[in-house]
Amino acid sequence: MFLKLFRRKETQTDADFVSEYRRTGDLADLGELYQRHIDMVFAVSFKYLRDEDDAKDAVMQIFEQLVEDLKKHEVHHFKSWLHTLTRNYCLIQLRNKRMIIGDESIFESESYESFVADTTENEVWEVESRWNDLGDCLENLALEQRKSVELFYYQKLCYQQIAEQTGYAIQKVKSYLQNGKRNLKLCMEGKQHG
C-alpha cells in the first residue's frame, strides 16, 4: 500500500495507469489518467460539437465509456486511442443530432467530409522522407498548394509568416498544405504503381 502510494507520486506513464487499472479495476487510477488528457478530450469534443455544454457532457460520457472499454481492449497508445474514442463519440453525437434535428447540412459541409475522410487516413506520410523522389509531383500541384508547401517545408515558415508573405488567409494556408500533401501522396503512389 505504501509502495503504491509512493509510486503514485513518481511519474507514471499512461501505460502504467492502463495496466494498473486493468489489473485492479480501481477507478482512481483511471480517473488520474483521464485527468491528464482531459484538456485534449474537451478541446476535441468542442471542435466537433461546437458547444461548451455538449462538450462537457461528452467529456463525462467518454469517461464512462472508458471505464468499460479499457477493460475489454488492449490499449498500447492510450492518447491516440482516447482521441479516436473521443472523435467517434462526437461523430455519433452529431449523427444523432442530425436525426433529431433533421439537419442534413451539417453532413454536407466541408468540415464533416474532411474529418470523415481523415478517419480512414491513419498512416502518417512523411514529405521529408521522400524529399528527393518528389520529382514533378510538386510541379503538378496547384499554385497556392505548391507555394504553401514550399514555404512551409523548405523554408520552415509558420502559417502566419506564409499568410503575411502570400496574402492568403491563415485558414487557407492550412487547407492548401493539407490538400497539397494529400495530392503529393497520391501522385507518388501513382508513380510507384505505374
Add this chain to the structure above:
Amino acid sequence: MARQKKQIQPSVEQLQKYVAGEMSFEEQHEIEKAALQNQQVDDTLEGLLLLKKAHIDSEAVANELRKVVRQRTRKNDFKIIPFYYVSAAAVVVAIGLGWWWTLRLNEPQNAIKYEEIATTSPESKAQPIPQTSTPPEEFVRVPPPTHSKPITKPKLSTKVLSKQENIAAHQSLSSEPDDLAALPQATSATEKPPRIASAAAPAQSRLLPEESVSFTLKGNIIDAETQEKIPGATIRVEVEDTSVKSDPQGNFVLPHVQRRQKIEVSFPDFESQQYVVGDTGEITIGLSKSNSLAKRPLPAARAQAMQRLQEPIPPKPWKEYKADLKKATETFIQQNPQIERGKVLVGFMVENDGKLSRFENLNQADARLFEEAVRIMEAGGKWKSTLTFSYKMQIEIDFD
C-alpha cells in the same frame, strides 16, 4: 520510419501556448507540422483555437471537469459518508432525548420537580417558621419580613416570548389537591386578603367577553404564610412553554394570555402552583412551602436522593428550639438594655456528629449580638445529623 519515432507530440500545454500566441515562428512551425502529421494534435489544436474564438477559458473548464472526475472516482468516501450520517443521527437523537427528558421533568403532572429534589429539605419545611427560614446556601432570600401590600402596580420589566395560540377548550384546573389546599390557606392567613384567582371574579376585575381574546395578565407572587413577596419565581405558560420571572416586588406581567390557559408558578422550596386563567386580569398567587412533599410516594431512587439531602435538625423540634432562642435573646436584652437591637444572620456548620462550628456573621451584625447569638446556639447543644459530612446552614436570630 525511424525518423517518425523521433517526432515528439506537442503537449497540450505547448498547444495552449501556440493558441495564446506566445511562440516564436520556429516553434509555431513545429507545432503546425505536428498537426499536419497527427490527427489528434490537429483536432486538439483546432478545438483550442475554436475555444479561444468563443472566449471560453479551456483551462478553467478542464479544471472544473477534473473536479467532477475526482468526485466520480472517489470511491473510498462511500465507506465514510454513511458513518458520518450515522454519528450525526446519533447526536440528534441524543439531543432530542435530553430535551424530552428535561421537558418531562418540568411537567407539572410529574409531582416532584427537579429543583425541589435538588434544593429542598423536607424536614425544615415540615415546620415552617416564618422569621427564621433556613434555606440552602445557594439560595438567598431578601430577609425583612415586613408585611407587604400584596397588590402593587406590576412593573413592565419582564420579557415574554409568546405565540398566540388557541388553547384546547378542555384544559381545566388540574392542580393537585395539595396545591388547592394551599390557596385558601394563603387567603385566610392574610390580614388584607389578596385576590386569589380561582375565586369568583371580584368586582374590580376585568371581565373578558370572549375566550379567544388574549389579554395581559398581571400578578403578584407571595409566600402564602408570611405574605412576603417572592422575587424570581418562575411563571410558566403551559403549551406555549414561555415563562417569566417575578421581579423584586414579586410582580409579573404575562402579555397575550387567554382564558383557560394554564400557567404554573414555581419557586424552589415552595409547592408549585397551577392556575387556570379566568376573567381576572390581576391575580395574586400565594405559594406555600413544600411540606407536602414528604407525604407523596416517592420512587425509590428519588427517596434516596431526598434522604441524602436531609438537613440536620436542632436538638429540639424546630418550634421549641425557636422558642428557646427567643427566650435567650429576651434574657440577653433584659441584661443589656442599652445595646443596639437587631437581627443576626448566623451561618454555621453542623458536623456529622452534630457539633456546631465555623460560625459566621453573615449580615455584618453588631459583634456583641453575634457573639451572644453564637453563645446561645452553642448552649443549645448538639444537633441531630443523619449525614456523613458537615452541613452548612444559617439561622436568623432576632434581638428586639
